Amino acid sequence: MMFDEHEIRKALSVLKPNNEAFEVRLLFDDSRKTVQSGYFRSVDTMIEELQTRDLTNCNVYFSLNHLNDACYDRKQRDHFMNVSGTATSDNDIDGYEWMLIDLDPKRPKGTASTDAQLRLARDMGNAVYKYLQQLGFSKPLLAYSGNGVHLLYCISLANNPDNKALIKRCLEVLSIMFSTDEVGVDTANHNPSRICKLYGTVSTKGLNTPERPHRMSRIIGEPPTDVVPTDRRYLEKLSSAIPSEPERNQHYNGWNSERFDLEAWMDKYGLRYRKTIVGSDVRYILDHCPFDDGHDGKDAAIFRMANGAIGFHCFHNSCADKHWSDVRKLFEPDYQEKQAQAREQAMYGSDGFNRNRAKIKPKHIVEVDDKPIFYTAMDVLNKPYPEEHFIRTGIDEIDRRLRGLKKGAISVVSGLRGSAKSTLVSQWILEAVNAGNNVGLFSGELSERNIMKWVNLQAAGRSHTQATSYEGYYTVPGETRKRIAAWLGDHFYIYNNEYGNDFNAVIEQFEKVIEKNKLDMLVLDNLMAFNIQGLDDNKFEAQSKFVLRLKQIASKYYVHIVFVAHPRKAMGFLRLDDISGNADLSNAADNAFIVHRNNNDFKRLSAQMFGWKPDNEIYDGTNVVEIAKDRDGGNQDIFIPLFYEVESKRLKNDFTENRIYGWDDEFTNTEEGEMVFT
Numbered sequence: 001m002m003f004d005e006h007e008i009r010k011a012l013s014v015l016k017p018n019n020e021a022f023e024v025r026l027l028f029d030d031s032r033k034t035v036q037s038g039y040f041r042s043v044d045t046m047i048e049e050l051q052t053r054d055l056t057n058c059n060v061y062f063s064l065n066h067l068n069d070a071c072y073d074r075k076q077r078d079h080f081m082n083v084s085g086t087a088t089s090d091n092d093i094d095g096y097e098w099m100l101i102d103l104d105p106k107r108p109k110g111t112a113s114t115d116a117q118l119r120l121a122r123d124m125g126n127a128v129y130k131y132l133q134q135l136g137f138s139k140p141l142l143a144y145s146g147n148g149v150h151l152l153y154c155i156s157l158a159n160n161p162d163n164k165a166l167i168k169r170c171l172e173v174l175s176i177m178f179s180t181d182e183v184g185v186d187t188a189n190h191n192p193s194r195i196c197k198l199y200g201t202v203s204t205k206g207l208n209t210p211e212r213p214h215r216m217s218r219i220i221g222e223p224p225t226d227v228v229p230t231d232r233r234y235l236e237k238l239s240s241a242i243p244s245e246p247e248r249n250q251h252y253n254g255w256n257s258e259r260f261d262l263e264a265w266m267d268k269y270g271l272r273y274r275k276t277i278v279g280s281d282v283r284y285i286l287d288h289c290p291f292d293d294g295h296d297g298k299d300a301a302i303f304r305m306a307n308g309a310i311g312f313h314c315f316h317n318s319c320a321d322k323h324w325s326d327v328r329k330l331f332e333p334d335y336q337e338k339q340a341q342a343r344e345q346a347m348y349g350s351d352g353f354n355r356n357r358a359k360i361k362p363k364h365i366v367e368v369d370d371k372p373i374f375y376t377a378m379d380v381l382n383k384p385y386p387e388e389h390f391i392r393t394g395i396d397e398i399d400r401r402l403r404g405l406k407k408g409a410i411s412v413v414s415g416l417r418g419s420a421k422s423t424l425v426s427q428w429i430l431e432a433v434n435a436g437n438n439v440g441l442f443s444g445e446l447s448e449r450n451i452m453k454w455v456n457l458q459a460a461g462r463s464h465t466q467a468t469s470y471e472g473y474y475t476v477p478g479e480t481r482k483r484i485a486a487w488l489g490d491h492f493y494i495y496n497n498e499y500g501n502d503f504n505a506v507i508e509q510f511e512k513v514i515e516k517n518k519l520d521m522l523v524l525d526n527l528m529a530f531n532i533q534g535l536d537d538n539k540f541e542a543q544s545k546f547v548l549r550l551k552q553i554a555s556k557y558y559v560h561i562v563f564v565a566h567p568r569k570a571m572g573f574l575r576l577d578d579i580s581g582n583a584d585l586s587n588a589a590d591n592a593f594i595v596h597r598n599n600n601d602f603k604r605l606s607a608q609m610f611g612w613k614p615d616n617e618i619y620d621g622t623n624v625v626e627i628a629k630d631r632d633g634g635n636q637d638i639f640i641p642l643f644y645e646v647e648s649k650r651l652k653n654d655f656t657e658n659r660i661y662g663w664d665d666e667f668t669n670t671e672e673g674e675m676v677f678t
Contacts, residue, residue, distance in 0.1 A: 002055035005047055007200030007218045012043050014141065014223035015064070015098070015152075021072040023063040023088045025195055026053065026080060029204065037087035038080040039072050049080055059204055061195035063088050064152075065159070066095045093192035096157040099167055099235070100196055101128060101140075101174060102186040104148040111206035112214060113147040117182065122677035124183050125149040128174060129676050131315065133463045135238060136658030138228040142220040142676050146203025148183070149677050150196070156229040159192045166232070169239040172279075176242060176303050177313060179278050187279070220677070226467070237656040243324065246308030259308050266302070269331040273302070280306040289314045290327050302327070317660040391521055391560055394431035395625060396653045397640040402591065402630055407520060409631075410547070410554050410561040412586060414579045415595035420623050420644065421564050422446075423454075424595055424651055425523050428562065430459055433491045434662050437520035440513055442495045442506060444529020451494055452481075454649060459484045459661050462647035474647050487663030493517065503530040503546065507553070514557045522553075526564035527585075547588040573605035576628040592629035598622055598641070606639075617641060623651055 016022045019041045028034040036053075040046040050060070071092050075081065103124050105117035113121070129140070129151060143150040157163040168190035175185040188194075197203065197217045208214040247260035266273060266284065273284040284302045289295035291314065300314040302324065312324040328335055367373050375383075390404030398404070405411060405428070415421045422443075429439050443451055456476040457465060465474040476484075493513055495506065510522060524530075527546070535549075536542040547563075554561045565585055567578040574594055576586050586592050596602050598621055606612055618624060621641025629636055642651040650659070 002058075002204075003050060003060070003201040004216060004218070005200070007216070008047060008198065009043055009200075010223060011143075011199035011219045012062075014219075014227060016043075016062075021067045021069055023067065023071070023195075024050075024080075024198060025061045025063075025087065026055070027059045027061065029057040029059075035083055036080040037083045038076045038078065039067075039074055039087075040078060041072060042078075045078050049078070053080065055201070055204075057204055060198040060201040062198045063093075064100060064194055064196040065093045065097050065192050068092050068094050088193045088195075090159070090192045093159045095159050096155050096163060096167065096192060098141075098196075099153045099155050099170065099230075100189045100194060101151040101153070101171070102145065102148060102189055103128065103150075103178075103183055104145075104186055105183050106181065112203065112208075112212040114212055118144075118148070118215075120180075121148040121183050124178055124180070125151060125677040126675050127315075128178055128185075131177070132238070134317075134320070134658060134660050136234050136462070136656050137238075138230045139224070139463070141223060141227075143197075143199055144215070144218055144220065144677075145197045146215045146217040147205065152196075154227045154229040155232070155235065157232060163232075164190060164192065166235055166239055170235055172281075173238055173241050176278050176281050176283060176305075176311075177301070180276070231655065233654075233656045241313065242303055242305060242311040243309045244305075244307070246305075247310045247324075260310070262302070262304050262310060265328075271302075289316070289319060290330055291319050291322055292316065295319065317662075317664070320660065389520075389558075391428075391432050391437055392435055393428050394653075394659065395640060395642070395651075397638065398593075398625070398627065401627065401633060401635050401638065405521065405560040405562070406590065406632065407560050408554055408558050409590035410550050410563070410588070411591040411593065412579065412589040413562060413564045413593045413595065414567050414574075416567065416574060416597065419595040419597045420651060421595050422525055423458075423644075423649055424593075424625060425525055425562055425564060426451075426454055426649075427458055427651060429492065429521070429523060430455065430661060432521050433488060436491075438491050438493075438517055439521045439523065440493045440495070440510055440519050441523045441525070442510070442529075443525045444497060444501050445526070447497065448494045452485075455488075456481050456484055457647075457649045459487075459663060460648065461650070461658060461660070462645055463658070464664075465647045467647075472646055484661075484663045487661070490517065493519070501529055501531050502534060503532045504534045506530070507549065511553065511557070514553070514559055519557070519559055522559050522561045524550075524561065524563040526566060528566055543585060544588075547585050551588055573602075573609045586629065589629065590631040591627075594626040594628050596624040596626065596639075598624055625651075 012022075021039060021041050024038050024040060024046055026036040028036070038046070038049060040049075067088065071088065074087075076083070076087070103121045105113040105121050107113055107117065125142070129142070132140075132151075132153070137153055140154075141152040143152065155167075168187070171185060171187045171190055175187050179185050199217045199219050202214050202216050204214050206212060247262070262284070271290065272287040276283045276285060282304045284304070285298050286300045286302065287296060289300035295314055295316045299316060300319070301312070303311040303313070305311070310324045312322060312327045314320075314322060365373060372379060389407045390402075391407065392399045392404040413421050413425055429441060432439050441451070446454075457474060460476045460480055464480050465476055467474055495509070499509075500506070513519060514522065527543070530546070532542040532546050535545040550561050550563065553559070565579050567574055574596065576592055576594070579586050579592070598619060602624070603614075603619055606618070607614075612618065618639050618641050622644040623642045625640050625642060627635045627638035627640070642653065643655045643657075644651055
């Protein structure tokens with residue numbers, strides 16, 4: 001049997017739903033290379049037509065993307081007829097519905113693949129699937145084409161030159177990262193009128209032999225009832241994985257605009273590699289990742305594009321944020337400074353730049369309070385300096401400006417109801433644990449079960465959540481919850497609310513767990529959930545004593561304490577002075593953050609206060625976190641847009657961010673983890 005009616009119906013039920021018009025094309029392997037085409041809306045009619053054809057030496061394809069409805073009125077409507085050339089052109093496509101990633105074993109033209117070659121394509125398919133999952137792509141349709149494997153990502157994009165170039169770039173990036181001498185990523189599948197194997201039909205390339213058999217193409221598993229398109233911004237993220245700016249050669253010390261000699265540089269610093277040519281680009285597969293010797297094999301590579309641009313990628317989670325510039329800095333820490341100096345010298349001459357500088361007037365220094373003007377090495381050695389440690393929050397701008405949350409200090413987080421205060425601090429907990437810290441949590445408003453529901457969603461990420469019949473409500477599968485719980489292990493402690501909310505009693509228990517389990521961070525969500533009457537009869541005095549007690553604990557045990565405080569009712573734009581209680585709450589805190597929901601009130605009030613224009617990038621996010629106070633750095637009124645993701649309850653630095661936490665780290669190795677092609 002040359003086709004399987006059930007498999008065809010299964011595939012087209014998701015690829016061409018709602019009586020959408022599509023073309024089916026028959027490519028006969030006869031002396032005339034006959035091509036027949038038919039346009040259909042009804043799968044029943046198309047299958048009846050297929051049954052009238054001898055498909056023994058025929059490969060059957062269909063139009064993958066959205067046809068202009070007028071194409072259905074061509075002569076070959078509801079039947080096949082001979083055509084010369086291509087029946088459907090790029091101009092006949094209204095929009096891209098799918099991005100096809102075709103992983104095809106390399107073999108002589110006109111032959112089928114061997115079983116061994118198909119296994120190699122399957123292994124590459126698993127690696128590509130995992131990489132794009134980590135990047136944030138929605139789940140694809142998975143298929144065997146007969147000779148290789150397909151990943152089909154729903155994208156729903158208009159047919160225009162920009163989108164065509166974007167898809168082409170995405171496929172080129174995947175080819176650079178994954179193509180080998182045995183299996184390649186087909187980079188030609190970017191044109192809108194691209195045809196694809198009609199799943200449920202046999203691939204008949206070459207002779208049908210035991211070594212190279214003809215196989216039935218098929219969709220793997222049951223297709224989803226609700227396909228989620230991958231947002232264009234994730235494609236842009238993928239396309240930018242390889243830089244476009246060429247690296248120039250400075251010969252390491254002097255300025256020279258010649259092309260950078262990458263191989264000479266790697267040889268100079270002892271990076272061992274295997275060189276692979278991928279089209280007009282080159283991939284250097286490193287014996288070991290520069291940042292972790294344990295990442296070996298084919299996990300880490302440096303790429304050189306045809307235009308001289310250089311990129312780096314390691315498929316392990318711990319190296320996900322490393323780029324070529326980080327690799328070069330690892331071996332040449334001051335290379336960017338040398339480049340700048342060389343450019344200045346080329347522009348101004350050896351002393352011209354200094355001549356153009358404004359002269360600095362000297363100042364007279366007078367020694368005071370027996371403080372030396374010059375230190376000796378022994379002075380520096382004997383002077384006590386407190387060691388500083390910071391816990392990163394995962395909010396890039398906070399970590400850049402504050403270096404994270406400083407141990408021994410306290411932070412207050414405030415915001416109106418529904419602004420995502422608890423969401424933010426829950427995410428900070430995950431970031432802290434992911435960096436190897438131990439964290440304790442008091443949540444007077446949520447039970448431990450509800451806390452873990454939220455933590456599980458944030459830890460899992462959208463690719464590991466499941467939609468329910470309730471709009472906007474997602475769950476995490478049981479096996480994933482077990483892995484997250486094992487990862488959190490002895491690093492995360494949730495106070496049992498059944499023991500009450502008396503502040504003195506609760507904080508006494510936290511002091512014990514801090515000392516016993518070496519906690520690095522304590523999160524108290526929130527102030528209003530505590531009974532602080534035991535501190536003082538006066539509400540405001542009690543709040544002062546509350547925050548002073550926290551400062552004592554933070555200093556004594558060298559932990560960072562985060563507490564959430566609701567604001568008073570504010571008549572205008574929420575400011576630091578609006579945090580509930582007296583001024584001691586914000587004055588005593590080392591850091592203060594205000595979380596805003598980016599709604600119409602926020603836009604109106606912020607525009608009135610700061611004069612922001614409607615196109616301000618702050619308004620791009622769904623939420624905004626404000627650095628309202630930073631004792632060490634003096635930062636204030638720093639507004640950071642964040643992007644709330646419904647499926648995972650995460651607040652992301654940008655729309656396409658997809659953080660991978662340590663519970664999933666063992667699955668970031670391309671040779672392990674979920675095997676979708678089996």
